[in-house]
Amino acid sequence: MSAVPRVLRNDWSTVRVPDVEGWRPASTVSIVIPAFGGQPELDLALAALSRQTWPPDQLEVIVVDDGSDPPVRLPSLRPHRCTLLRVGDSQPGAWGKANALRAGVAHSTGEILLLLDADMVVYPEHVAALARWPAVLPYGVALGYKRFVDPAVHDPWPTPEQVARAWPTGAAAELFGGAAGEPHGYQERYIAQTDHLRTADHLAFRIVVGATLALRRELYDAAGGPDPVLRFGNDTEFAYRLAQAGAAFVPEPGARAWHLGSTHVMRSPDAVARYRRAFLADRVPYPRHWRSVGGTAWTVPLVEVVMEVGDEPLERVRAAVDSVLRGVERDVRISLVGPWDRLDSARTPALSDPRLEARLIAATYRGEPRVRLVIEPPASPFPTPYRLELPPGYGLAPDALRRLVDLADRIQAGAIQVFTDAGRYMVFWRTSALSRGRWVRAADEPLLDAVGSVHGYRDVDATDAGIIDFGSFDQVELAGGTPYRAIDAARGARRGRLVPSVVEVEGLRSLARATVVVAWLGARRLRAWLRSLATRK
DSSP: OOOOOOOTTTGGOOOOOSTTTTTTSOEEEEEEHHHHHHHHHHHHHHHHHHHOOOOOGEEEEEEEEEOOOOOOOOOOSOSSSEEEEEESSSSSTOOOOHHHHHHHHHOOOOOOOEEEOOOOEEEEEEEHHHHHHHOOOTTTEEEEEOOOEOOOTSOOOSHHHHHHHHHTTTTTGGTTTTTOOOHHHHHHHHHTTTTTTTTTTTGGGGGGTEEEEEEEHHHHHHTTTOOTSSSSHHHHHHHHHHTTTEEEEOOOOOEEEESOOOOHHHHHHHHHHEEEEEHOOOHHOOOOGGGGGOOSOSOSSSEEEEEEOOOOOHHHHHHHHHHHTTSOOOOEEEEEEEEGGOOOOOOOOOOGGGTHHHHHHHHHTTOOOTTEEESOSSSSOTSEEEEEETTTTEOOTTTTTHHHHHHHHTTTEEEEEETTSSSSSEEEEEHHHHHHHHHHTTTTTHHHHHHHHHHHHEEEEHHHHHHHEEEGGHHHHHTTTHHHHHHHHHHEEEEEESOEEEOOOGGGGGGHHHHHHHHHHHHHHHHHHHHHHHOOO
């Protein structure tokens, strides 16, 4: 078996895919089309799919009727292997595009999945142009292009027979009177600004829309499929999880299509944005400003901190945990690893309990929603975008976590390896890079090396990173919480050597607002410092 290609971040240009013309593919493809009404558009979509260059015996199309009234039907002009699946009415409470996609994928058999909207009329080479990417790159997500056509201008639509005749003659561009159609503006602008996504950062997932994309079944399964709860924004949320599963996003201009009519977002942009943000903010930690209002604890936190209890006493563990929970970056969850499964209810003298420390620690944090008591470190932080692994007895300076995130984003590092003076080390992982590293990792290859090969990593000193070793403090000193001298030592030793705190600015119009925010943050920190002096007197 050949080695899996290694894409550095999202620079897919090193991947060699076959030419569309003359290629005899070996993979099977399942096209899944969710449909809710729109029979005329569906008829055109299926007519176009009946004339694809992909071998018909390796192509299946599954149309999923999401409770249409009247039900949609399969027209006579359709692909050779085409199935109609009805959901919605048979599953009370389960409806919507994401639910239909999940049902269709579960019913499908292809190695490559192509998710396609029911109002997309694709060019003959569309399937081949998209599917060649996941055929070669198992963690690749190929995105098709489309042009929107206005039904008010092109009324009536061409007939399915006209579509079928236009395809083999190369007259697809003439179907709508030679009109160029409208591009998907913001998507194509971002693609152009990032050199066809080759220089895109960790926010590349935001331009993914579900109208036409192809990926391998294994990647779909790793990401978990679209969330059936979401009515709007399910494309973005699914794309976010694909990114965390290690995906590389590839725009494929050769996969052309007509989109019949506008989208919900185009028709009601403000209402859709308001609706989707309430749901996406809880599930997608990026962009950070989505969480500037609303709750303080989220279903998917920004950072997971894995802390080992070891044999440390309550006071040392508590100081370490509290240093994380009360830091500048509150969008965090702690997986506290300890022998919680051995805390039985057998009669034992309370003060001589052999598991006294673990019992006291569990009692301290059992009700804290941002702490999970686990007996083994979670295998993966997915879908949380970052993970910090802390050994027993180590905690964080107040701004350490924020600074690690800022550094990782500024240099787009897949991992930051933190070394202590005692020779110990801990790792701050980017989940998407960690997942990508597992896709490409060779036998016996260290995971950090694999991650470094696809995302890069940085070594830093624990002092610079704001890591505090609570092993140098006795229990009495830690009884009242994190000692001031530990925080002061961490602040003083770093002298800003890691990376300055970053205020996220969306655009030039936000610059004035950012300036005000920076000034406000400075005044707030000064007041906090003065209060700390008064407290210590």
